[in-house]
Amino acid sequence: MSNEKDANDPPTEDPEEPDESGVGTPDPTGNGEDARDDGARAPADDGVDEPDDTGDPASDEEAVADDPTDPDNSDEVWDDGIVVDDGPGPDDAGAGREEATGATSEGVTEANEGGDIDELGSSVEVEGADIDEDPDEDDLLGGLKIDTTAELEIPDRLVDQVIGQEHARDVIIKAAKQRRHVMMIGSPGTGKSMLAKAMSELLPKEELQDVLVYHNPDDGNKPKVRTVPAGKGDQIVDAHREEARKRNQMRSLLMWIIIAVVLGYALIIVGQILVGIIAAGVVYLVFRYLNRGSDAMIPNLLVNNGDTKTAPFRDATGAHAGALLGDVRHDPFQSGGMETPSHDRVEAGAIHKANKGVLFIDEINTLDIRSQQHLMTAIQEGEFSITGQSERSSGAMVQTEPVPTDFVMIAAGNLDAMENMHPALRSRIKGYGYEVYMEDTIEDTPEMRRKYVRFIAQEVAKDGRLPEFSADAIEEVILEAKRRSGRKGHLTLLFRNLGGLVRVAGDIARGEDAELTTREHVLQAKGRSRSIEQQLADDFIERRKDYELQVSDGYVVGRVNGLAVMGEDSGIMLPVMAEVAPSQGPGEVIATGQLKEMAQESVSNVSAIIKKFSDENISEMDIHIQFVQAGQQGVDGDSASITVATAVISALENVGVDQSLAMTGSLSVRGDVLPVGGVTHKIEAAAKAGCTRVIIPQANEQDVMIEDEYKDMIEVIPVSHISEVLDIALEGEAEKDSLVSRLKSITGSALKEGGVSGPSSPSPQ
Ligand SMILES: Nc1ncnc2c1ncn2[C@@H]1O[C@H](COP(=O)(O)OP(=O)(O)OP(=O)(O)O)[C@@H](O)[C@H]1O
Incomplete structure (x- = not known):
């Protein structure tokens, strides 16, 4: 069969359409032989042909181009007589995968053989333990009847180990089947690289190729590239090496014979040993020079998928x-x-x-x-x-x-x-x-809790050295997953951090030579595995106490204890101070503390309420708002809006604000208190700083999951309107009453009774 391809033609088959044999190596010689079609090609006559000395990959191509789907073709015979193991053909491939991965799952083979991968879409339930199908709400194990994580089975396929992220999981399975690219956007540690790895397990292994690079005798700067089925590359390189070794041996033998003859002639016939030695040296150098290029003919195995599972x-x-x-x-x-x-x-x-x-x-x-x-x-x-x-x-x-x-x-x-x-x-x-x-949280259901139990079992198995988790330790981790979600009725999907907690708890148990990781170990781990932000936040609170910047009793005019979050999981108290002064020109609102765009906007919204509220001619005043020691990271988000409004009204009216109170909440231009993020961490920060009461938006009430140790330290007061904030925060009954009723009359809630509900602020500071 003729082949029009030139040696310099792109050598690989169309990647979209691999040829049936999966070999796809075009004829690089341009000699018209299409080795792929030559399935009946007989072994070379004498079986001792020299391999192509030019390094032309043509012979390799023929060597691998036999139809590997031919079941009779268990071994291939090169035209130079070298017998090469055929490697696993498609018939062996399933077995190869099973053996290689130890997978019992038929799904892998099914997926690889182009089975209905969509059927694999439904996520895998927990296996290996009895399940109470209708568990109590406070059963943190979701009805699983186990004593330790050792009783659970861990799915073989990575894609079945992915918890939550159902949508992403389905997409990955579909994209693997259709060979589509995927973009995954979301928080760190939610399983993006895990899903990518899982996809590689779903792609067919039979299509894998090795890539070889050959010396190009026509143009040394344009090496030739050939692809062969996975596993063949190594065999080809070994065969070339073996040939080079044999050739070198033959040449060496020939060289020593010539040297012996030259030396003998010089010694016996000419009688000049020195001439003989010089002649032998010349012969040696000539042979060395000739041998020089033989290694250059060995191809470079650029991509080796021989051992890839x-x-x-x-x-x-x-x-x-x-x-x-x-x-x-x-x-x-x-x-x-x-x-x-x-x-x-x-x-x-x-x-x-x-x-x-x-x-x-x-x-x-x-x-x-x-x-x-x-x-x-x-x-x-x-x-x-x-x-x-x-x-x-x-x-x-x-x-x-x-x-x-x-x-x-x-x-x-x-x-x-x-x-x-x-x-x-x-x-x-x-x-x-x-x-x-990628989702950050998922609804807390018994099924999901069971999967979280399996997550702990997976992490323990992955680490390989941690003691298994007892039931009470598992419960403590799931409680923490609830807490970290920051949303009532949800569990966090930030698994990398949760996995960190599992590992620290397991390490503590291992350090104690404990047989099991228990609740105690998890509690200790929670203390130890504090994020940098948490450590910074605690340090920040301590330092403020040292410098008496933290005020948590008495009444102060124009000063309000605001709250902010650092990173994902730590709160700090961030006081806001306001001062009103006569302006030299047109009155301005000046806010300091490295305010970012959203915080600036929230100050503008607050100004709208203040302008309406104030008896004084505010256009002749400058209002200064300071986020005290906000630090280099500055202030983002709008969750300090009620803090700013309270501080400014206090300063305008010269009424003191309760310093044992802290607050967080966003504000509509009509005075409604809107939900914010990170309330649990903020409440805990207020308690740590010594406050005894904290105001939060009513819509966030359901998200509060503070640790037991803080529950008795602080009273949480949900509110839905700024007038309630003033009622709680300001000093002096008479002044307060008049201010509150004035504020009520000018704002009037735009929202229905009972406050607002909605998503937390994406940027909670
Ligand atoms: N959805 C999940 N189900 C089970 N385990 C998970 C999940 N997400 C993450 N993990 C665990 O957390 C580890 C880290 O996750 P992974 O590296 O996939 O996160 P990522 O989203 O790629 O994060 P990053 O963007 O920081 O790389 C995983 O190896 C796995 O142990």
Whole structure:
């Protein structure tokens, strides 16, 4: 069969449509032989043909091009007589996977064989224990009847270990089937890379390829690239090595015979031993020179999937250009016989190693624009040549033939990542893939609690050294998952942090040589595994106490104890002070404390109420609002609105504010108190700072999950209108009553009785 391809034609098969054999190696010789179709090709006549000395990969191609689907073709015979193990064919593949992963799940094989992957979509229930189908609400184990985590079975497939994130899980399963790219946006530690890894397990392993780079005798700077089925690459390289060794042996033998003859002739016939030695030396050097190139003919196995148990998963997060796109090493000896052939200096990038698998890039916006552009080319073309990344290196002169890059990309990050990503790359994913937003919390149901129990079992198994968790320890972790969600009736999905708690608790138990990790260990772990923000926040509160900046008793005019959150899980008390002074020009509201955009806006909203409220001609006044010692990180969000309003009204009216009270709440321009985030942490911070009462928005009442130790220290007062805040916070009954009724008359709630409900402020400070 004739083949029109030239040796320099792109060598790989269309990545979208691999040929049936899965081999897909075109004829690089251009000699018209299409080895793939030559399934009946007979072994070479004498079986001792020399391998192609030019390094032309044609013979390798033939060696691997037999139809691997042919069940009779268990071993292949090269035309040079080398017998190569055929490796696992598609018939063996399922068995290979089972053996390799120890998986009992039929799903893997089914998925790999193109079975109905959609059926795998429903998430896996907890197995290995009795379940009470109708458990009490306070049964934190969700009806599971277990004593320790050891009793639970852990699913084999990673995708079945993913908890919550049902939508993302379904998308990953679908995208694996359709080979679509996915963008996952969400908080850190919610399972983005876990899902990407899980996807690689779902992709068919049979399609995997090895990639070889060969010396190009026509152009040393354009190495040839060939793909072969996974596992063949190693065999080809070994066979070449063996041939090179044999050739060298033959040449050495010949050399020593010639040297012996030369020496004998010189000694016996000429009688000149010195001439003989010189002649032998010349012969030796000539042979060394001739042998020099034989190693150069050994191909470079660029991508080796021989031992890969699943389709490859490559994490290219933060990779520099070379690691992402491949590179060609510099050669200090570029000529004169000492040089390393260019094909041996070629290094694959993550995009090449991820061929037929998954390329995962977290925080994709941190890749430089050039890398993002090249990434896009690799996605579009399905192949990408490797060249030296450093312009001043000899590697930059080398450019390989295109190397396959048929990967599925999973780009991840937070919302910023999406905004700052190369628009064309984003649209590529949008147009040809899926976008998923990862949830931060999930509804607290018995089924979900059972899965959280399994999560603990998974983390214990993953670590491999932690003592199993007792039932009471599991309950304590699930309580913490409820608390960390910050929402009533929900559990947190920030699993990395929760996994950290599991590991610290297990480590404490291990340190004590305990048989099981118990509730005590989890409680100790909660104290020890404080985040940096929590440690900073506690330090902040202590220092303020030292400098008596923290006021938690008496009444002070224009000063209100506000509350803020640092990071995800720690609160601090942040006082707000207000002062009103006659203005030199038109009156202004001046707010200080590194206020970010949203905080500025909230001050403007508060000003609307104050303008309406004040008897004085406020246009002739400057109102100064200070967020006391807000620090370099500044203030974001609008949750200090009721604090600012109370401080300014106190300053305007010269009425004291109760300092044993702290408060948090957003404010509508009509005086309604709106929900904020992080109330639990804020209440705890107020208690730690010595306050005995705290005002929160009524809509947040259901989110309060403070630790038992704070429950007796502080009274939580939910409110729905600013007039209630003043009623609780201000000093002196008479002044207070008149202020409150004035405020009521000018604002009037825009919302129905009973306050408001709605999502927490995304930026709770
Ligand atoms: N949904 C989940 N179900 C079960 N375990 C999870 C889940 N999410 C995270 N984990 C656990 O937390 C670990 C870290 O998660 P992972 O690295 O996937 O998070 P991520 O979203 O990629 O975070 P980042 O963006 O910071 O890399 C996982 O290895 C796993 O142990």
